[in-house]
Amino acid sequence: MLRTSSEILAPIREKVEAGERLSFDDGLVLESPEAPLPEVGELANLVRERKNGNAGYYNINTHLNATNICVYRCSFCAFRSDLRQAKGYWMQDDAILERGREAVENGCTEMHIVGGLHHQAKYDWYRKVVSLLHDNYPDLHLKAWTPVEIDWFARLTKKPISWVLEDQREAGLGSMPGGGAEIFHPEIRSKICEHKADSGRWFETHRTAHQLGLRTNCTMLYGHIEQPRHRIDHLIRLREQQDESLAAGSDGFQTFIPLSYHPENNKLGEENNLRKPSGLMDLRQMAVARLMLDNIDHIKAYWIMLGIGTAQVALSYGADDIDGTVRHELIYHDAGATTPEVMGVSEIERIIREAGREPIERDTLYRRVERSGEGWSVGEKITAEA
Numbered sequence: 001m002l003r004t005s006s007e008i009l010a011p012i013r014e015k016v017e018a019g020e021r022l023s024f025d026d027g028l029v030l031e032s033p034e035a036p037l038p039e040v041g042e043l044a045n046l047v048r049e050r051k052n053g054n055a056g057y058y059n060i061n062t063h064l065n066a067t068n069i070c071v072y073r074c075s076f077c078a079f080r081s082d083l084r085q086a087k088g089y090w091m092q093d094d095a096i097l098e099r100g101r102e103a104v105e106n107g108c109t110e111m112h113i114v115g116g117l118h119h120q121a122k123y124d125w126y127r128k129v130v131s132l133l134h135d136n137y138p139d140l141h142l143k144a145w146t147p148v149e150i151d152w153f154a155r156l157t158k159k160p161i162s163w164v165l166e167d168q169r170e171a172g173l174g175s176m177p178g179g180g181a182e183i184f185h186p187e188i189r190s191k192i193c194e195h196k197a198d199s200g201r202w203f204e205t206h207r208t209a210h211q212l213g214l215r216t217n218c219t220m221l222y223g224h225i226e227q228p229r230h231r232i233d234h235l236i237r238l239r240e241q242q243d244e245s246l247a248a249g250s251d252g253f254q255t256f257i258p259l260s261y262h263p264e265n266n267k268l269g270e271e272n273n274l275r276k277p278s279g280l281m282d283l284r285q286m287a288v289a290r291l292m293l294d295n296i297d298h299i300k301a302y303w304i305m306l307g308i309g310t311a312q313v314a315l316s317y318g319a320d321d322i323d324g325t326v327r328h329e330l331i332y333h334d335a336g337a338t339t340p341e342v343m344g345v346s347e348i349e350r351i352i353r354e355a356g357r358e359p360i361e362r363d364t365l366y367r368r369v370e371r372s373g374e375g376w377s378v379g380e381k382i383t384a385e386a
């Protein structure tokens with residue numbers, strides 16, 4: 001006899017209501033088209049409101065991709081350039097400082113810094129990107145470098161990851177973003193980014209950062225050639241790392257960001273004739289992440305990738321954060337994102353309110369930002385499970 005949709009989700013509903021952890025097999029059920037999306041979303045919303053109430057977090061931030069020239073050739077990447085390609089660029093000190101000045105003038109609290117691994121750039125240049133900005137704009141939080149870059153710096157310097165992270169922190173690094181995770185499972189990773197830091201190195205970098213007291217984020221790039229089992233495997237690996245970091249007394253990952261694949265201008269999309277994931281797929285990934293990652297406080301609906309409408313709905317499908325006002329985003333716009341390149345504060349607050357949530361400006365470390373005529377200051381840390 002066929003089971004009804006509610007019967008399929010009943011055991012999971014019981015666990016979620018009791019605050020119990022979901023298994024790998026539960027994850028596969030949530031991914032199945034037989035599990036109705038509205039019900040999966042309702043369960044995710046239960047966890048979201050338990051952890052973060054009615055808050056819809058955002059920040060005022062900007063991006064810096066100081067070079068797009070990269071030694072690697074990840075097949076999903078539309079951003080990278082070869083050394084001699086016309087689109088290749090390498091920002092020098094004055095351009096980097098100008099980006100910092102513009103950020104501060106526009107009230108940004110955070111700069112998100114990632115980019116390519118330039119064949120000719122020495123480690124000292126990457127360090128200088130951070131120290132130059134930190135020395136001139138000390139209030140700007142620098143959220144910089146993925147494990148792919150940290151691994152590259154370790155190779156350039158022949159030093160361990162812990163040395164690189166401590167040296168970067170001394171230069172002004174405030175925390176790390178979550179990129180470079182893609183899909184951890186080797187069946188997929190070997191096809192989309194076989195050369196860059198593998199999953200072991202990715203986790204080693206975050207584990208070390210957590211041990212040093214740095215907060216970090218984590219991501220998953222979905223909607224290309226992976227299967228549901230690869231996504232659930234990915235989420236469980238993150239959950240296990242978070243268990244380990246929390247047990248060791250670190251604060252661990254702050255936020256998980258599901259990244260919706262964009263197929264334009266990249267080899268992966270062209271060779272596999274891929275389409276952008278649908279809005280329904282995006283919402284399911286948001287909800288599944290919220291339900292599986294019971295030990296990570298925040299789930300972000302990155303509006304740049306999702307589009308504003310889907311990001312709004314995602315605020316009721318597990319997400320509590322919508323990222324920021326964002327300036328100078330290149331990576332997903334190069335891959336076909338059609339969202340605006342910047343959003344004003346009043347607009348971001350309007351779209352959060354319209355989604356039925358209370359807009360709260362946070363800094364990178366989830367402290368409430370207070371603004372006055374003289375500028376901004378940070379208040380109390382916003383605690384989850386509020």
Ligand code: SF4
Pocket residue numbers: 070071072073074077078079080115116117148193196
């Ligand atoms: S994803 Fe990063 S490491 Fe891979 S090719 Fe693009 S810039 Fe290089």
